[in-house]
Amino acid sequence: MKIAFYGSSLVSSYWNGAATYYRGLLRDLAARGHDVTFYEPDAFDRQQHRDIEPPDWARSVVYPATEEGLARVLAEARHADAVVKASGVGVFDTELLEGVIRNGASHAIRIFWDVDAAATLDEMRGQPDHPLRATLKQLDLVFTYGGGDPVVEAYRGFGARRCVPIYNALDPATHHPVAPEPRFSADLSFLGNRLPDREARVEEFFLRPAASLPDRSFLIGGNGWQWKELPANVRHLGHVGTAEHNAFNCTPLAVLNVARDSMADIGFSPATRVFEAAGAAACLITDAWEGIELFLKPDEEVLVARDGQDVAEHLRALTPARANEIGEAALARVLAEHTYTLRGAQVDAILAEEVGQMRSVA
Known part of the structure; x- marks a missing residue:
C-alpha cells in the first residue's frame, strides 16, 4: 500500500515531540511492505536541527511553507492508497486536512492521525466551526496517540466513523541501554x-x-x-x-x-x-x-x-x-x-480491514 503521510517532521524532533512516534510506526509499516512518503514543511527551524537524515525506509519530502509548496505536495495525494493528515503540523493545518480529503483517490483510505487528541477534542468542543468537525464524516479513520475509551467515545460523538488509539511504544533498535555519560x-x-x-x-x-x-x-x-x-x-x-x-x-x-x-x-x-x-x-x-x-x-x-x-x-x-x-x-x-512492531501490526491489520470493507461495498 502506498501511504502519503502529511505531518510535522520525520527527520527532526526540534519542537516536535511526535518525531520518534512517527519513526517507530512508519519504519515498521515500511518493513511490512508499505511504501511510505512523509511530507513535512520547512518551518520552525526544524530542518536546521535534524536528528536523522532521510531514512531508507521512507521517502522524505520537505516542502516550502508556502501556498505553492503546499499545492505541490497535496497534488501527490492522488497517487496514494492511504492519505494521512497528522495533527499539529503547525502550518496550513486546515488546508492540509481539506486537501487530503479532496485530492485523495476514490479508493484511498482517508485518515486523521491525532498526536494530541485531548487538546484537539477540547478545541472542537469550544469551536463549533472547527475544521475537523466539518470534515470528520468524510474520513474513514481516526487514529490517536492515546486516550483510551474516553477519546474514542468523544470522537465518535463528533461523527467519526471509526477511532482507534495507537499508543506510543518502544523501538528497541533506537532506544536501549547504553553506558552512562x-x-x-x-x-x-x-x-x-x-x-x-x-x-x-x-x-x-x-x-x-x-x-x-x-x-x-x-x-x-x-x-x-x-x-x-x-x-x-x-x-x-x-x-x-x-x-x-x-x-x-x-x-x-x-x-x-x-x-x-x-x-x-x-x-x-x-x-x-x-x-x-x-x-x-x-x-x-x-x-x-x-x-x-x-x-x-x-x-x-x-x-x-x-x-x-x-x-x-x-x-x-x-x-x-x-x-x-x-x-x-x-x-x-x-x-x-509495547513495541512498535506490535503497534505496526495493529495498524497494518486495521488498514487491511478497511481495504476489505471497501472492496465488499464496491
Missing part, C-alpha cells in the same frame, strides 16, 4: 519542551522537589527553559537530540515523566518519553494519570507521584540498586507488550 549525571532528570499546558505541572513535579532537596542534583532538557528562573541545583541543557536520549535516560538515578494538562486529565495517554525511558532500563517516576497500570506496574516497573512531595519522597528513598531493579522490570515489560 557524566554530563547527564543527576539524581533526577526531565526532558520536555516548555509549553503552556505543561509548565505548571513541571513546576510542581520537578522544580518544587528540586527546591526542597537542595543537596540533590537535577537536570532539565528541552527548549524554552533557558528563560525560566530555576533553582540553583537545576542544570539546563537546552534541546537534546534523539541520538542522546539513551544516555540522558541511562545516566541519572531516575528520570521524570510529566504529562501535559489535557493528557493527564483524560488519562490513557503515555508519552513517548515513558517508553524511551523504559527501553533504556531507566528508573521512571511519572505523575499520576489514569491507566498507567495498563503500560507499567506501579511500584515494580514505575514509580507514581501524585504531587511534588511524592517525587521528593521517592528520591529520598531510592537507592541505585532499587532504581536498577525498577528499570530492568520496565524494560522487560515494554519489550514484551
Whole structure:
C-alpha cells in the first residue's frame, strides 16, 4: 500500500515531540511492505536541527511553507492508497486536512492521525466551526496517540466513523541501554519542551522537589527553559537530540515523566518519553494519570507521584540498586507488550480491514 503521510517532521524532533512516534510506526509499516512518503514543511527551524537524515525506509519530502509548496505536495495525494493528515503540523493545518480529503483517490483510505487528541477534542468542543468537525464524516479513520475509551467515545460523538488509539511504544533498535555519560549525571532528570499546558505541572513535579532537596542534583532538557528562573541545583541543557536520549535516560538515578494538562486529565495517554525511558532500563517516576497500570506496574516497573512531595519522597528513598531493579522490570515489560512492531501490526491489520470493507461495498 502506498501511504502519503502529511505531518510535522520525520527527520527532526526540534519542537516536535511526535518525531520518534512517527519513526517507530512508519519504519515498521515500511518493513511490512508499505511504501511510505512523509511530507513535512520547512518551518520552525526544524530542518536546521535534524536528528536523522532521510531514512531508507521512507521517502522524505520537505516542502516550502508556502501556498505553492503546499499545492505541490497535496497534488501527490492522488497517487496514494492511504492519505494521512497528522495533527499539529503547525502550518496550513486546515488546508492540509481539506486537501487530503479532496485530492485523495476514490479508493484511498482517508485518515486523521491525532498526536494530541485531548487538546484537539477540547478545541472542537469550544469551536463549533472547527475544521475537523466539518470534515470528520468524510474520513474513514481516526487514529490517536492515546486516550483510551474516553477519546474514542468523544470522537465518535463528533461523527467519526471509526477511532482507534495507537499508543506510543518502544523501538528497541533506537532506544536501549547504553553506558552512562557524566554530563547527564543527576539524581533526577526531565526532558520536555516548555509549553503552556505543561509548565505548571513541571513546576510542581520537578522544580518544587528540586527546591526542597537542595543537596540533590537535577537536570532539565528541552527548549524554552533557558528563560525560566530555576533553582540553583537545576542544570539546563537546552534541546537534546534523539541520538542522546539513551544516555540522558541511562545516566541519572531516575528520570521524570510529566504529562501535559489535557493528557493527564483524560488519562490513557503515555508519552513517548515513558517508553524511551523504559527501553533504556531507566528508573521512571511519572505523575499520576489514569491507566498507567495498563503500560507499567506501579511500584515494580514505575514509580507514581501524585504531587511534588511524592517525587521528593521517592528520591529520598531510592537507592541505585532499587532504581536498577525498577528499570530492568520496565524494560522487560515494554519489550514484551509495547513495541512498535506490535503497534505496526495493529495498524497494518486495521488498514487491511478497511481495504476489505471497501472492496465488499464496491
